[in-house]
Amino acid sequence: MSPQDNYLATPSGLFFEDFTLDQELVHGVPRTITEGDSSLYVALTGSRFALNCAETVARAAGFYRTPVDNLLVFHIAFGKTVNDISLNAVANLGYAEVLFKTPVFAGDTLEVTSKVIGLKENSDGKTGIVYVHSVATNQYHQKVLCFKRWVMVHKKQGEVHLDTPIIPKMQAVIDNDEQLVPKNLDLKLWKEHYSDHQIKADDLNPGDILFHRDGITLNDSDHSMATRLYQNNARVHFDQHLMDNTAAGKRLVYGGHIISLCRALSYNGLGNGLWLGAIHGGTHANPSYAGDTIYCQSKILDVKQFNRRDDIALVRIQSLGIKNSMPDELPYLMREENGRKRYHDNLVLDLDYSVLMRR
Amino acid sequence: MSPQDNYLATPSGLFFEDFTLDQELVHGVPRTITEGDSSLYVALTGSRFALNCAETVARAAGFYRTPVDNLLVFHIAFGKTVNDISLNAVANLGYAEVLFKTPVFAGDTLEVTSKVIGLKENSDGKTGIVYVHSVATNQYHQKVLCFKRWVMVHKKQGEVHLDTPIIPKMQAVIDNDEQLVPKNLDLKLWKEHYSDHQIKADDLNPGDILFHRDGITLNDSDHSMATRLYQNNARVHFDQHLMDNTAAGKRLVYGGHIISLCRALSYNGLGNGLWLGAIHGGTHANPSYAGDTIYCQSKILDVKQFNRRDDIALVRIQSLGIKNSMPDELPYLMREENGRKRYHDNLVLDLDYSVLMRR
C-alpha cells in the first residue's frame, strides 16, 4: 500500500441500520438450474427420493419431466439472499412459512426478491434482528418458493436506530392444504418398488418415532462444495483463516446442508414422503463442523387426508438432526428447563415440515 | 425416549435368513443417468477414454451420441442392489459374468432386479453367503447390464437354516464374443490422436505387463461423493461414528471406486481399450481408506480377433490395484502359499476383464 493507492470500497453487505421496513431487495445472479446441479445434489447429500431421480417415475406421477429436489431449489434461492441479507449476520435465527408453490425443472431460471417485514434492536446495542419475506420466481414469473426468515445482524455503529420493534406475524403452520399439493401430482400409478416397498401414510400415527439408522460424516470439501453450488457467499463456511480467530476455530457448516442431510437420511423409513411441500419452522440448535457425523430421527406430528384422495396424504414431521451420537446414546435430545426448550449440545437441527406421502 | 413413544422399525436390509432360492428382488429408486453424472464421474475418477468424452468421437465410432462410461452404469446398478442385498454384508466376496449388453446414453433410466441363485451357510454359524444375479434394464426394457455377485451376509439369529448349500455355476470367462461388441461400434474412422497415439491391440501379446505410472490419492470427500452419487447406502462408507468402533477406525472406500480408479489409470498405456465389455471376475484383496494412493499395473491375458474385423480386437486384461507403493517397491504382488493365492497387504484389487481395443 503506497501513498498514492486509491482503495475502492467493495460490497460488504447490509448492516442493521441499512434495513428499513417494507424495503425491497432484488437479489443478484439469476440462476438456471441444470441436471448438473441435481447430480451434484445427489452426490453431496445422498438423497434417494425416487420422484427426483427418474424421468419414468416423474412421468408416472403426473409430471412431464423430473422435478428438481425442492431443497435444492430452497438452497439456491436462499443463497441469493445472503449477499444482501445475511453477510453480516451473527446467526440465522429461524425460518417460517417456507412454501414450495410451483415445481422447478432443469432449465428453469430463478430470481429472488426479499422484503423487510420486521426490525427489532437488541438490548446489547450492537445487533438487531431483521425479518424478511423472500420470493423466488421462475422465468415465467410464477412464484416458485416463498419463505420468511429472521437473522441477527451486526450494527455498523452501535447507535440507537429504532424506537419501536416491528415483529411480523408468522404462521406456526401453513394450513392451507391446497397450497401444498402440486396440481398434477398423482400417485395412483406409483409402483411399490419405486420407494423400496416402505411404509405409507396410512401406516403412520401422530407420535410415531422413526430413527433413520444411517449416519453421514461431514467433510470440509462436501459442505463447502454444496454451499458454493448454492452461491451462498457467507464467509464463515469457506474462510479458515478468518475462522482461526473464532472459538471453534473451524469453518461452520451451512445449516441448510444439515437440513438436506436429514431429509436424505429420512429416506430410510419415510421413503414414501415424496414431496416436501412446506417447512413450517426450523432451528439450527447447534453448529456442525467437518468431522461431525449426522444422524436423524423423526416424529410424526400429524397425518391428514387431502380432498378425499386415496393416493396421497399430508404428513407433518418433526425431524431432529443429531451429531456424533445415535439418539439412544444421549440422555435427552431436548427438554424443558425453567419453562424453556433446551436442546442437547449434540442436537443440531429441529425441523418442522410437511411432506406428501403415498397412502 | 418417553414411555408413550412409539418407535417404528425402519428398513434394516435383509439378513441371511431372509433370502430364499429363486427369490426375486425388485430394487428401489429408478435412476435417470444425466450428463451431470458423467461430469462427476470424470471429476471423481479422472477417466479419459475418448469414446466417453466427446460427441464427435462417439459419432465417428458409430454411436448417435456419447455413451455413458460402462463403469458408471455398473456403479449405479450395483448401488441399487445394496439396500436389499448387502446392507448387512460382512464382505463383498466377488463378481462374475459382468456383461454390458446395451450402451447407455444420458437420459436413459435404469431399474435393477436381482434373483437369488445360491445360498451357503458358513461354519461359524453367524454368517452365510448369498449369490445373486442382477439385471439392469433401461426404459425400453432392454437389458443393459447383467452381473453375478456373492456376499457374506450376517444372520439375524445364528440358528441353522439350510441343509444343503446351493452354489451356482459361474463362468470363469464370458466367451461368447458376440455379446461383448456393441452393434454399431466401428473404429475405422478413429483418429490416432483421439487416444493419444497409444499402442493398439496388434502391439500386445499375452504376458505383456504395463505399469500405468500415475497414482491417485483417495480423499474422504471424493470416495464418499462417488458412493453417494451411485446411491449406494452401505453405512461403512459414510459413517465415521460407526467406524470409530472398528479395527481400522476409518470409513471404508467402496471397492467399485477402486475399480474405477484402476480403469482410469490404465488409460496411460491402454488408452485404446475403448469399450469395457465384460468383467470376468474381481476380488477386493484388501481394503482402502482415505489417504491411500492407488497405482495400477495390468497384464495382458489374451488378444483375440473378432469376426475378421480389422478395426477392433478383444483384449483380456488382469489389472492389479496397489496402494501406497509402486509395484517395484514391493517384494511380490501375489504368490502361491500352500497352494493358495496370497495377496500382498498393499494389493487392493485383482480384476479380470475384457476391453474392445483398436487394432
Add this chain to the structure above:
Amino acid sequence: MSPQDNYLATPSGLFFEDFTLDQELVHGVPRTITEGDSSLYVALTGSRFALNCAETVARAAGFYRTPVDNLLVFHIAFGKTVNDISLNAVANLGYAEVLFKTPVFAGDTLEVTSKVIGLKENSDGKTGIVYVHSVATNQYHQKVLCFKRWVMVHKKQGEVHLDTPIIPKMQAVIDNDEQLVPKNLDLKLWKEHYSDHQIKADDLNPGDILFHRDGITLNDSDHSMATRLYQNNARVHFDQHLMDNTAAGKRLVYGGHIISLCRALSYNGLGNGLWLGAIHGGTHANPSYAGDTIYCQSKILDVKQFNRRDDIALVRIQSLGIKNSMPDELPYLMREENGRKRYHDNLVLDLDYSVLMRR
C-alpha cells in the same frame, strides 16, 4: 516380476530433447463440455458472474444460450496439452496472449493442438524451456481459444542439444480490441440487479485498488476434483505417495485453480466484469497446498472505451492472489529488489487480464 515378464513402456510424456522447433502436437481426448461441467465449476470455485449462470441473462445479453465460463474453457484446453507438453515439467513459467475468440456453449466439443515456438537450454544442463502456442477449436473448426505458455522441462539425458536458443516474441498486451469482444455481446438490456448493483467501468480509474474481502480455503478434494475434471494428468496434483518425497511433502494445487478462485473472488467489487476476454500474462509466484486460504486484491491498470459503445468498456486488471493473509497483514506484496520484482512468500498469483465491463 519374474524373468519371463515382458514389461511394455507406458507413455511418459515428452522430454526437452523430444521437442523440435515448429513441431506440431495434436493432443488427445477431445471433450464435449456439458452443463454438468459448468455446475461442477460453480461448486468448485464459487463463481457468480451472472452471464454464465442464467439463460435469461445470457439471452438479454445477446447470446442464444448461456456461455460456458471462459476459465473453464481454458482449463479444459490447458488440461489436454499437459500429457504431451508438461508431464515432465519442473515448473509452468508463464502464460501470454491468452485470447478467448469464440464463446463456448454446452454441447460444444473442443480439440487442442500445440506448436513449438521456442526452445532454450538451461545452464544447469538438466532442463530446458519449451515455448508453445496452443489453439483450441470447436466442432465447427472455429478457433475458440489461443494461448502461449512456456514451461521448464526435464531433459532425458542431460547432454547438449541446442546451439542457439530460440525465444519467441510475445505481446505484453493483446491490444487489438476487436478481438476481445464477442460479436453479439450487448449489455443495453442488462438489469442492475443481475450483478448486485455493483460499480461499473465508468466508476473505475487506473490505479484504483479493490480488496475482494472473501477468502476461500483449499481442500485436497476440491482442487484434485477440479484438476481431474479438466483431465489434467500432471502427477504432482494427485499422487501423495510421490509428493511424500518432495520438500513440501504435499500435493501441489494446479495453478489454474488459483486463477479461477481469484477470478471468482473478484466478483465482490468487479461483478460487472462480465466477460474475461484475454489474459495478457500470468505468474504463479508461489505454490499453494490444501489448507491454504486464498484472498485476492485487484488493481485497475486501464479503462478503455470500445467503438464508442455506451454499454461496455474494456478494463485491464492486475489481480494478485494471496495465501493465508489479507493484504494488510503483510509488509508488502511485491517489491523491487536489485532491480528485480520480488514477491512475498504468501503471494501466489500475479495475473494481468482484460474484462469487458458494463459502463
